[in-house]
Amino acid sequence: MDFMDSVQLADASNNFVYASMVTLFLATILFSVSFAAGRRRPVHASTTASKVLVESSGSVLLELPEKEASLDPGRRSANIGMSLTWLSFGLLLVGVVLRGVWAGRVPWGNMYEFSISSAVGILAVYLIWSTQRDLRWLGLFVTIPTLLTLGLAVTVLYTEAAQLVPALKSYWLVIHVFAAIIGGGAFTVGAATAGLSLISDKGWFKQLPSREKLEGLTHKVIAFSFPIWTFAVVAGAIWAENAWGRYWGWDPKETWAFITWVVFAAYLHARSTAGWKHQKASVIAIVGWLSFLINYFGVNIFVNSLHSYSGM
Amino acid sequence: MSQRGFLRWLWRQLTSMKTALILLFLLAIASIPGSILPQRGTNPILVEQWLTDNPTLGPVLDSIGAFDVFGSPWYSAVYILLFISLIGCVLPRLGVHWKAMRSQPPPAPKNLSRMGGTAFEYAGDTQTTIEDARKILEKDRWRTVVGQDPSGVHWVAAEKGYLRETGNLIFHFSLILILVGVAVGGLFGWRGNVIVREGEGFSNTLTQYDAWGGGRLSSADNLPEFSFTLESFDVEFERENSQEGAPRLFEANMVVDRPGVEGSTRHLVEVNEPLVIDSAKVFLVGHGYAPHLIVRDSQGTVVLDDAVVFLPQDGNFTSTGVVKIPDTDPQLGFRGLFLPTSAVDEIRGPHSVFPAPDDVSVFFGAWEGDLGLDNGIPQSIYTLNVDDMTQLGLESLRVGQTWQLPQGAGSIELAGYERWASFQMASDPGKELALVAAILAILGLTLSLFIQRRRVWVKVSQVLEQGSAGTVRVEVAGIAKASGHNATEQVDHIVESLKGKTN
Ligand code: HEM
Numbered sequence: 001m002d003f004m005d006s007v008q009l010a011d012a013s014n015n016f017v018y019a020s021m022v023t024l025f026l027a028t029i030l031f032s033v034s035f036a037a038g039r040r041r042p043v044h045a046s047t048t049a050s051k052v053l054v055e056s057s058g059s060v061l062l063e064l065p066e067k068e069a070s071l072d073p074g075r076r077s078a079n080i081g082m083s084l085t086w087l088s089f090g091l092l093l094v095g096v097v098l099r100g101v102w103a104g105r106v107p108w109g110n111m112y113e114f115s116i117s118s119a120v121g122i123l124a125v126y127l128i129w130s131t132q133r134d135l136r137w138l139g140l141f142v143t144i145p146t147l148l149t150l151g152l153a154v155t156v157l158y159t160e161a162a163q164l165v166p167a168l169k170s171y172w173l174v175i176h177v178f179a180a181i182i183g184g185g186a187f188t189v190g191a192a193t194a195g196l197s198l199i200s201d202k203g204w205f206k207q208l209p210s211r212e213k214l215e216g217l218t219h220k221v222i223a224f225s226f227p228i229w230t231f232a233v234v235a236g237a238i239w240a241e242n243a244w245g246r247y248w249g250w251d252p253k254e255t256w257a258f259i260t261w262v263v264f265a266a267y268l269h270a271r272s273t274a275g276w277k278h279q280k281a282s283v284i285a286i287v288g289w290l291s292f293l294i295n296y297f298g299v300n301i302f303v304n305s306l307h308s309y310s311g312m
Numbered sequence: 313m314s315q316r317g318f319l320r321w322l323w324r325q326l327t328s329m330k331t332a333l334i335l336l337f338l339l340a341i342a343s344i345p346g347s348i349l350p351q352r353g354t355n356p357i358l359v360e361q362w363l364t365d366n367p368t369l370g371p372v373l374d375s376i377g378a379f380d381v382f383g384s385p386w387y388s389a390v391y392i393l394l395f396i397s398l399i400g401c402v403l404p405r406l407g408v409h410w411k412a413m414r415s416q417p418p419p420a421p422k423n424l425s426r427m428g429g430t431a432f433e434y435a436g437d438t439q440t441t442i443e444d445a446r447k448i449l450e451k452d453r454w455r456t457v458v459g460q461d462p463s464g465v466h467w468v469a470a471e472k473g474y475l476r477e478t479g480n481l482i483f484h485f486s487l488i489l490i491l492v493g494v495a496v497g498g499l500f501g502w503r504g505n506v507i508v509r510e511g512e513g514f515s516n517t518l519t520q521y522d523a524w525g526g527g528r529l530s531s532a533d534n535l536p537e538f539s540f541t542l543e544s545f546d547v548e549f550e551r552e553n554s555q556e557g558a559p560r561l562f563e564a565n566m567v568v569d570r571p572g573v574e575g576s577t578r579h580l581v582e583v584n585e586p587l588v589i590d591s592a593k594v595f596l597v598g599h600g601y602a603p604h605l606i607v608r609d610s611q612g613t614v615v616l617d618d619a620v621v622f623l624p625q626d627g628n629f630t631s632t633g634v635v636k637i638p639d640t641d642p643q644l645g646f647r648g649l650f651l652p653t654s655a656v657d658e659i660r661g662p663h664s665v666f667p668a669p670d671d672v673s674v675f676f677g678a679w680e681g682d683l684g685l686d687n688g689i690p691q692s693i694y695t696l697n698v699d700d701m702t703q704l705g706l707e708s709l710r711v712g713q714t715w716q717l718p719q720g721a722g723s724i725e726l727a728g729y730e731r732w733a734s735f736q737m738a739s740d741p742g743k744e745l746a747l748v749a750a751i752l753a754i755l756g757l758t759l760s761l762f763i764q765r766r767r768v769w770v771k772v773s774q775v776l777e778q779g780s781a782g783t784v785r786v787e788v789a790g791i792a793k794a795s796g797h798n799a800t801e802q803v804d805h806i807v808e809s810l811k812g813k814t815n
Contacts, residue, residue, distance in 0.1 A: 170584040223761040227754055234750045243584050245503065245595040245738035247746065248494070249354055250382050255347040259340045266336040268761075273329040291340070299347070 009102040010160075016095030017116055021150050023088035024143055030081035031140035037074030038137075038207040078136040085139060089123040092150075096120055108177045114296075115153035117177075121185030122146045129189070129221070137208055141192040172239030179232035184292055186225030187264075191289035193218040194282040215278060218285055219271055226264050233257050256295035263288035326393070327400035335394040342390050346381030349373065353380065395491060402484045409477045416457040417471035420769035429769075429789025430807050436784050438772050441810070442466045445770040445786075448809045454768070465773045472766050472802075473793075479759025486753035493746030501740040502526030502535075508542045509602050509619050509732040515539035516592075516737065536590035536739075538570040540579075545599060545731045549667050557628060557667055564596050564733045581735075591739045598734040600624045601631055601650050603674050606725040609640045615722075619730045622650045623694060628664040634696040635724075642680045644722060645696045649675040650729070662708070674726050678704040678717055765793040768802055770810075786810060 096116055100107035107113045126142045129135060197214035199205050208214065236257065241247035248254060267284040270276040325331055350358035359379045363370040377384030425431065442458055445468045449456050454470035461467065504524035508514050516539065518524055518532040526532060548561040564581040570589060581587050587594040602619040609615050615637050622633030629652050637644040653666035654673040662675045681701030685691065707715040714725040768790035775783040788806050790799030 172584075227757045227761060230754055230757060234747075234754065237750070238747070239584075241740075241743065242586065243595070244597065245586065245593055245736045246740065247743055250346055250351060251354060252347040255343050259343050259347075262336050262340040262343075266333055266340070269329060269333045269336065273333055276330070276333065 009098055013095050013098035013102055014154075016091050016098060017150070017154065020088040020091035020095060021147065021154070023084050023091060024147050024150070027081045027084035027088060028140065028143040028147060030077040030084065031136075031143060034074040034078035034081060034136070035140050035204065035207075037077070039204040075136075078139065081139050081143075082130070082136055085123065085143060086127060089120070089127055092116065092120050092123065106174050106177070108173065110157075110159045112153050112157040112159045114177070114181075115149050115157055117181050118184055118296075119146045119149045119153070121181035122149070122188045123185075125182065125185040125189050125221070125225075138189075138192060138196075141196060142189060145188055145192070170239055170242065172235055172242065176232055176235040176239055179228050179235060183225045183229035183232055184296070186221050186228070187260075187289050187292050190218050190221040190225065191286050193221065194285035194289075197282045198279060211278070215282060218282060222264060222267060222285060222288075226268060229261060229264065233261055252299045253295060256291060256299055260288055260291045260295060263291055323400065326397050329401075332394070332397050332401065335390060335397060338390045339394060342381070342387050345378055346387075349378050349381075351379060351381065353382070391491075395488065398484055398487065402481060405477070406481055409474075409481060412477070413474050417455055417469040417767060419457075419459050420461075420467040420469050420771055422461075424769060424771055424787045424789040427789040427791055429787050430803060431785065431787045432807070432811070433775060433783055433785050434811065435782050437782065438466050438774055438784055441772045441784050441786060442468060442770070445772070445806065445810060448806060449768070449770075452805075465771055467772070468770045470768050470770075473763050474765070475759050476763040476765045476794075477760075479756040479761075479763065482756030483753050483760055484756075486749045486756055489749035490746050490753065493742040493744075493749055496742030496745060497527070497740040498742070499527040499529040501738070501742065502530045502532070503736060503738040505597070505734060505736050507621055507732050507734045509621065510542055510545055510730045513539060513541040514735075521737075536570075536592045538568060538589045538592075540566045540568045540587075540594075542733055543567055545733045547599060547668070547731070559667070562596060562599060562733075564735075591741065592737050593739070595736045595738065596733060597736045598624075600732055600734075601629065601652060601669070602730045602732045603633070603648065603650050603726055604728040604730060605635060606727050607635065607637055607644070607646075607722065608725075609637075609644075609722045610720050612723075615639055617727075619732075620648075621732050622648065626664070627667065628653070629667040630662075630664040632694075634694060636683050636685070636693075636696065638683055638685055640722065643683045643685075643701075644717075645679040645681075645683055645698065645701055646724060647677045647679075647696050651675070669729065672729060673708055673710050675706065675708045676715065676724060677706050678715075678721075678724070680704055680721055764797050766797075766799045766802055767791055767793075768799055768806060770806065 096107050096113075099113060099116070103109065108117060122142060123146055126135065126138070130138075193214050196205065196208055197211050197218060200208050200211045200214055209217075236254070237247040240249065240254070263284060267281055267288055270281040270284050350362055352359050362379075363374065373379065377386070381387055421427070446456050446458060449468060449470045452472075454472045455474075456468055456470045458466065458468050502525065504518075504521040506514055506520060506522050514520055516535050516537060518535070524532065543565040545565070546561065546563040547559070550556055550558045550560055562583055566579045566581055566587065567576045568579055568587065568589070569576050579587050581594060581596045583596055586596070600621070600623060602621045604619045605616060606614060607616040616635065620633055620635055622631035624631045629650075631650040631652075633648050633650065635644075635646040635648065649662055651662060651664040651671075651673050652669040653664050653671045654662065655665045656662045662673075679696070679698050679701035681698075684697045684700055691697065704718050704721060709715055709724070709726040711726055711728055714723050716723045768788065771787040773785050775785050786807075788803050788810075790803045792799050
């Protein structure tokens, strides 16, 4: 490390993570403002009516040029929130990369590093998706879980960088964890849309897209992450074969990865089963995400597993 | 209901989507106890501990297979039912899909406007417009068919996305194949463990293993022939920062001999770098210390001069071991606590504070009497039964020190220590199949989830109003088969392309 003192690097990494948290917190506030401002916006109008001013009954009053529509205070704060989320994502990415440079390896050696990387994963899935469709309304429900993840990371889970324990020294680690982080990020976004679909007819949530639309989005994002998760599980099995001599041993971590996989397979089935397509499917998606969380937090911290390298 | 009717009903139920869904749920739920309770397959010692700690609940849980969930009858029942359902579900779809792949897209429905299509008019004649539409579609790899309604309206019907169902079938069949791979490994595979001290050798025969287990159809008679010597074992631990004591490096330097290979070869075996010999792999799975002890009897004759394997009990390698001397009269027994970096405090007693041998000492307890070896019950080499023995005393030794036992019973000397490494040898002839099947499953899944099955129709009719000679009316509409999807983009693309042709 000739270009920067190692202590400086460590501080820099932490500072970028803190800066991204502050930025993300501001984004959350702006998304909240937008959400509050939209509470009287007509039912399920926000995604389609970017250029249209509508009255509460839902009928079109007047079409406005885009510039004027953006003066709607709710929209404007959502736009700023979106920009701040991008900024936060950039800062966090730098923080994670610096952490890796400091440690001289991929930044996936303990739970602190997994957590900040998972936060990058959630934001990446959300932001990249948002370039394809208007997802500003979803911002609040993505930034909150991301902030919680980061908050846990810097308080409870913080660990000084160290080298990897020998069991983690494998390029399959890189492949396996990368896939798990992206898959988990998408499951988290899917849990947000699934959760919203269950309450989309209540109070302030009426401003969100319709229940059917939310269910469709949930399906899209889970259809995206399910093959990635499958790949992550297979890559993990290849790595386990190489490290321990068996590709599957029902270790608690493996068991919960399997449970998560089976629950999401059930979700995809439910979407094609009469009578299960709607609320029940959304509940299954949330259960799948919960089992992902159990695997991540529960098994790493509480269970005696070959995978207990949380660094705690 | 007649018996056959009942069976048919049962089969329909079993192969319905709803049953598959419920069975998937059951599979998830049934897996949970396997992650909470210790399992015999992975941690037999913890299971025994659990049974001792819970004398009432333990045996009840044990009798229903809660400590061997993934081999229990109820777990097997769930996945076997699931796979029967899977086969019953997928086989008929195979035939249906085979036919669908070779059939033509269905003709255009009468009323396209009901499907939210687009209609427009332009100058042209029916035949060329139909041909144009068809060319555009075929260029985008739609399967097309042209026809004419009784009313004289010409149409092109097109379909795309057959690979979705192909992918779905590949995925489900691959799941069966994975199960076959797992079964082959379970039946023909084997696995054995052995502890080898530095300088010691191992040759791959059943008797040399500390533990060996194989599937029902595996055979211990034709294990691959090889032998190795553990020349040295190198370990490094983190000495700085918060992860002090965490392992940083394990390396086993091995000299390997195998038939058909001239001379010995040297190998470095590390945690993620197993040694591959024929169908078997040699994995480094653990390590520890073996204090070198010299025991003398009351006459001063050496009755033991060897390194004894001690098993690590914590991350700092506080290790326990026993020594049994059956040849003295009365017999002698020792329990030892090996501390690579020694410390003593009031709560924990003697323990190690760092895994490296920075300040080695061994705490011994000595007993004399009957070791109980003759009663026919096999004993572990790691436990000492002191029921029929009397304790002689306790002593702590550093390297080079000797403890003269009380009452002239003999002595024990700590001459030094060595390291040992434990290896797992494993062979799983089903793993390649499982891997290929898993890759197929991912490919199939990707096709199945990302390809959309769509149909589009183009209808062309002559406009018969006055002064409109040479004008046709074109209608384009499409549907996607999966809910939540549509064919709007495709319809727009066709409309754009057709309009582009006439300009
Ligand atoms: C080992 C158990 C099973 C697993 C892990 C599993 C997994 C999946 C997954 C992930 C999908 C989504 C892919 C897609 O939408 O094309 C799917 C689709 C499907 N599965 Fe299964 N499946 C299993 C058993 C079954 C069984 C027993 C049946 C029949 C009763 C079945 C019938 C179907 C059907 C018809 C689809 C297509 C749904 C659609 O195209 O929307 N599967 N399965």
